[in-house]
Amino acid sequence: MNYRAIRAIYLFEMARTWRTLLQSIVSPVVSTSLYFVVFGAAIGSRITEVEGVSYGTFIVPGLVMLSVLTQSIANASFGIYFPKFVGTIYEILSAPVSYIEIVIGYVGAAATKSIILGLIIMATAALFVPLHIHHPWWMLTFLVLTAVTFSLFGFIIGIWADGFEKLQMIPMLIVTPLTFLGGSFYSVNMLPSGWRTVTLLNPVVYLISGFRWSFYEIADVSVALSLGMTLGFLAICMVLVWWIFRTGYRLKN
Amino acid sequence: MLAQPPIISVSNLSKTYGSGFKALKGINLDIKRGEIFALLGPNGAGKTTLISIICGIANLSEGRVTVGGHDINSDYRAARSLIGLVPQELHTDSFETVWATVSFSRGLFGKPKNPAHIEKVLKDLSLWDKKDSKIITLSGGMKRRVMIAKALSHEPQILFLDEPTAGVDVELRKGMWDVVRGLQASGVTIILTTHYIQEAEEMADRIGVINKGEIILVEDKAGLMQKLGKKHLTLHLQQKIDAIPPALAPYKLQLSSDGRLLTYDYDTKGERTGITSLLSDLRNAGIHISDLDTTQSSLEDIFVSLVRAP
Numbered sequence: 215m216n217y218r219a220i221r222a223i224y225l226f227e228m229a230r231t232w233r234t235l236l237q238s239i240v241s242p243v244v245s246t247s248l249y250f251v252v253f254g255a256a257i258g259s260r261i262t263e264v265e266g267v268s269y270g271t272f273i274v275p276g277l278v279m280l281s282v283l284t285q286s287i288a289n290a291s292f293g294i295y296f297p298k299f300v301g302t303i304y305e306i307l308s309a310p311v312s313y314i315e316i317v318i319g320y321v322g323a324a325a326t327k328s329i330i331l332g333l334i335i336m337a338t339a340a341l342f343v344p345l346h347i348h349h350p351w352w353m354l355t356f357l358v359l360t361a362v363t364f365s366l367f368g369f370i371i372g373i374w375a376d377g378f379e380k381l382q383m384i385p386m387l388i389v390t391p392l393t394f395l396g397g398s399f400y401s402v403n404m405l406p407s408g409w410r411t412v413t414l415l416n417p418v419v420y421l422i423s424g425f426r427w428s429f430y431e432i433a434d435v436s437v438a439l440s441l442g443m444t445l446g447f448l449a450i451c452m453v454l455v456w457w458i459f460r461t462g463y464r465l466k467n
Numbered sequence: 468m469l470a471q472p473p474i475i476s477v478s479n480l481s482k483t484y485g486s487g488f489k490a491l492k493g494i495n496l497d498i499k500r501g502e503i504f505a506l507l508g509p510n511g512a513g514k515t516t517l518i519s520i521i522c523g524i525a526n527l528s529e530g531r532v533t534v535g536g537h538d539i540n541s542d543y544r545a546a547r548s549l550i551g552l553v554p555q556e557l558h559t560d561s562f563e564t565v566w567a568t569v570s571f572s573r574g575l576f577g578k579p580k581n582p583a584h585i586e587k588v589l590k591d592l593s594l595w596d597k598k599d600s601k602i603i604t605l606s607g608g609m610k611r612r613v614m615i616a617k618a619l620s621h622e623p624q625i626l627f628l629d630e631p632t633a634g635v636d637v638e639l640r641k642g643m644w645d646v647v648r649g650l651q652a653s654g655v656t657i658i659l660t661t662h663y664i665q666e667a668e669e670m671a672d673r674i675g676v677i678n679k680g681e682i683i684l685v686e687d688k689a690g691l692m693q694k695l696g697k698k699h700l701t702l703h704l705q706q707k708i709d710a711i712p713p714a715l716a717p718y719k720l721q722l723s724s725d726g727r728l729l730t731y732d733y734d735t736k737g738e739r740t741g742i743t744s745l746l747s748d749l750r751n752a753g754i755h756i757s758d759l760d761t762t763q764s765s766l767e768d769i770f771v772s773l774v775r776a777p
Contacts, residue, residue: 216544222574233562301558305617308522308552309575310544466526 219311223319224326227293231327238289239331242281246335249277250342253399265401265432270343274336275426276398282332282357283364283393283418287385290324290368295381298373298465307466313459317369324365325358332357346429352437353428359444360421366451373464392418397426402434417447472536473497474549474625474656475521480530482516482680490516492680494530498625498658503651505671505688506660507770513680514660515555518627522552535624548576551618555629555660557610561603565594568602569616576621588619591646608639615646626650628659632666644670664767668692678774691769700742702729702749703758712752718745729754 231238254270261269297303306316339345347353375381396418402410413419414435424440427433433440458465475498482491491513498504508514519525521532523543532539534546560568569585589595592612597605602613611631618626628647632640640663647657647670661667667674668688675685684691707726718741721730733740749756 216577218574218577218579222571225574226571229563229567300560301554301556302560304524304552304554304558305572305575307524308547308550310547310577311575312544462526466524 216311216315219309220315220319220322223306223316224323227320227323228326230293231289231323238285238327239334242285242331243334243338246277246281247338247342249273250339254342264404265430267430267432268343271345271430272401272426273399274339274343274345275429276396276422277339278332278335278357279360279418279422279425280393280398281335282328282361283389283421284385285331286324286328286361286364287368287371287389289327290321290365291372291375291381291385292368293320293324294369294372295375303465313455316459317366317455321362321365321369324368325361328361328365329357332361348431349428353425356421356425356428356440356444359441359448360425363444363448363451366448366455370451370454370458373458376464392416393422397422397434401432417443420444471500474500474535475658476533477517477521478531480517480520480532481528482513482520482525483528490680491520494677494680494682496675496682496685498656499673501651501654501656502672503647503657503659503670505667505674506658506677507664507667507674508660508677509774512677514677515629516680517677518552518629518658518660522550522627523547524552548621549624551621551623551626553611553614553618553626553628553631555633557607557614559602559610559613562601564599564601565589565605565613565616566598568613569620572617573620578621584622585616585620588616591649592616593642608635611635612643615643619650623655625656625658628657630660630662632661632663640666664770676770676773683773697732697734697764698740698761699764700731700733700745700759700761702731702756703727704729705755705757708754712754714752715745715748718748 250270250273253273258269258273263269264272297306336345371381371384395413396416397413402413402419402423405413420435420440420443423434424437424444427437427440457463475496477494477496480491480494481489483489494513494517496517506514506517516525520527521534521539523539523546527540535549537543537545537549539546563571566585566589569589570580573581573585586595589598592615594609594612594616597609602610605613615628615631631647632643635643644666647659651657659666659670671688673685674688674691676683704727708722709726711720711722711729718731722728723730731742731745733742746756
């Protein structure tokens, strides 16, 4: 294992985060705070409790997930797409590093960033609503798993994309809708039964449900299923990354 | 002296791109330890593809490459550790400082921190006073040197320079040649590609010519110059002539269209150049000369004649 290379890539990516602090940390925190004001305070005051918790409190896990998902994808996809775009990827490819080391460096940095972001958003939320976390370790487990899984997914998008438009396409057209429809703002049980079945096809439902359970012990689906689906998606992403490096897809041709 | 094994050995290397374009066709090439090898070839000949494969940036289609005895696929870590690569294009991270980007390269190649070495590299490349500058603020020539510094950061045994002096002014080019010679003196093997024949002529120990994906010649520079080097004697005539007198036919002279210049080609390696007899035969034929000059064919002429050959 070339640990120094992992460290170099990781620190390089983290340095990029600090350089773009406004864009990478401040702006998601601001937009999440806006959600709290609009949904939590303004609209939420008209809504009675959802599954036994106040609406403002109910949406916290969903909002954290919303940011962690989109930011993991954005960070990781940009992190690998940009060297491809400006050409500095030559150095990574010509270095004595294995693809596992490259992935750990890039995905690790992107995941770290979104975990930090998730924690900051939770802290921000605590300023607006009373927050109690029933299962802090499970909360962290879901947070880390989701951050890593979606950073891997972002890494794949970054390698697949051959233009800035494609880089934005999947996050905008697929991930954001899935997150909004995945129960960030409502319990899946609030939907009519037909829609409920459709919603269960949305993988994000399982992430948010599991994460919310770690906070309030309320869940749309069983926790085991949530965990299983998250791990399953992680496995799919890992296989894709393995295939990319094995074939040199869009990297070495 | 015992013949050392080549530091790079390329055998039967072929590369076919997804589009079906055959960029390399059965390349065989050995690079000797410690030499400066210049790879010449027109645009699209396959120079960059060859380098990219050796360095791990592109996959090979067929054949085998070893670097320091290590197969570039099965033992890529050992192979790549030996190599520093300076690509043709100026690929740099604009917002990093010179120091950070060079240190990053060292880490990427798995070497422990060594600020003293990086300081030396930056000083050798006259970049020391720019170490805290962001790369975006540097000139093109400086960026080129930053890329060389990155390649040297991990103390490679082999340095690839793909068109190192493209777009670099004459003075800087000379400076870069000094750097390359210094590296060779410290034991680094250097492979450079260039469009500037003058550069190859000035720097290289051996020269390879690649065209249309095939190596068409590999030769010691001196041998190549001697083997193919011809001199041209140009004779300026006092009076124009309409035709070359038959008595001079054995010299295979060429007459210019205005009838005032005669050109005679001769081999530098020949012991008898034939100049003295030519001059006396000219006098006998009644042709008087007002002036004469000689030129030696450069590597460029040799190169052009090789690449043009069918």
